Amino acid sequence: MAVEGKDRSKALEAGAQMLSGQLGKTVQRLRKAYNLSLSELAEQSGVAKSIISQIERNETNPTLATIWRLSQALDISIDRVLSSADDEPFIQKSSRADTPILVSDDGKMRLAIIGWIKTVEWLQWYDVQAEPGAVLDSDSHQRGSVECLSxxxxxxEVEVGGVVQQARTGESLRYRCDRPHTVRCIGDAPGRAVMVCILKAAVMD
Structure with missing residues (x-):
C-alpha cells in the first residue's frame, strides 16, 4: 500500500507538518532569484499569494501538494526545495502526535507513516496495526513498484491478481504492488506488521 490517490493526499498533508523552518527561506530565495513577485509566483504555481507569503515567513506548514506546485513553478526538484541549507549531521525525532495515520476504509487497519517525508516519492514505510478481519484495498502504483509486509x-494475507499468500509472525511477504492489491488481517487475533513500499523498482524478477 503505497501512498496513492486519496491516501497519498492524506499522507502528504499530514507529513508536511514535519518540514523544517528552512522551507520558507528556500522558497523566498528561489523566488527572488527568478525575480518573481509574490503575485507572479502565485499565478504561475496556482498557490494563493497569501499562502506563499505565510510560507516565506514560516507561519504555516504547507502540504506537499502545495510545495510540489511551487517547485514546478520555480523549475526545481521538490527534493531540493525540501533540502536543508547545509549538510550537517542531524538527528530528527518525531513524537507520536506528529506521526501521520492512515486508516483503511473499514476503519479496522491503521497505518502510522514512520518513513521520512523526503523519501515519499520513492520509499515509504509504515507501522501497521489491524483488528481481526481488517481489509486494506490499494490501487496499483507505478510499474515496477514492490511492497514488503513483515x-x-x-x-x-495478501492478494495480488487473484493470487493469495499468507504470513504469520516472523514471516514476510513481498509482492508487486503495480497492480490492485489487498492486505487482510486474518484469524481471531489483532495483527501488527511493518510495511515497506519501494516505488519504481529498477528490477522485477
Missing part, C-alpha cells in the same frame, strides 16, 4: 504479530 508480520510482527498475528497473521496477514
Amino acid at each position: 508480520v510482527l504479530e498475528g497473521e496477514f
Whole structure:
C-alpha cells in the first residue's frame, strides 16, 4: 500500500507538518532569484499569494501538494526545495502526535507513516496495526513498484491478481504492488506488521 490517490493526499498533508523552518527561506530565495513577485509566483504555481507569503515567513506548514506546485513553478526538484541549507549531521525525532495515520476504509487497519517525508516519492514505510478481519484495498502504483509486509504479530494475507499468500509472525511477504492489491488481517487475533513500499523498482524478477 503505497501512498496513492486519496491516501497519498492524506499522507502528504499530514507529513508536511514535519518540514523544517528552512522551507520558507528556500522558497523566498528561489523566488527572488527568478525575480518573481509574490503575485507572479502565485499565478504561475496556482498557490494563493497569501499562502506563499505565510510560507516565506514560516507561519504555516504547507502540504506537499502545495510545495510540489511551487517547485514546478520555480523549475526545481521538490527534493531540493525540501533540502536543508547545509549538510550537517542531524538527528530528527518525531513524537507520536506528529506521526501521520492512515486508516483503511473499514476503519479496522491503521497505518502510522514512520518513513521520512523526503523519501515519499520513492520509499515509504509504515507501522501497521489491524483488528481481526481488517481489509486494506490499494490501487496499483507505478510499474515496477514492490511492497514488503513483515508480520510482527498475528497473521496477514495478501492478494495480488487473484493470487493469495499468507504470513504469520516472523514471516514476510513481498509482492508487486503495480497492480490492485489487498492486505487482510486474518484469524481471531489483532495483527501488527511493518510495511515497506519501494516505488519504481529498477528490477522485477
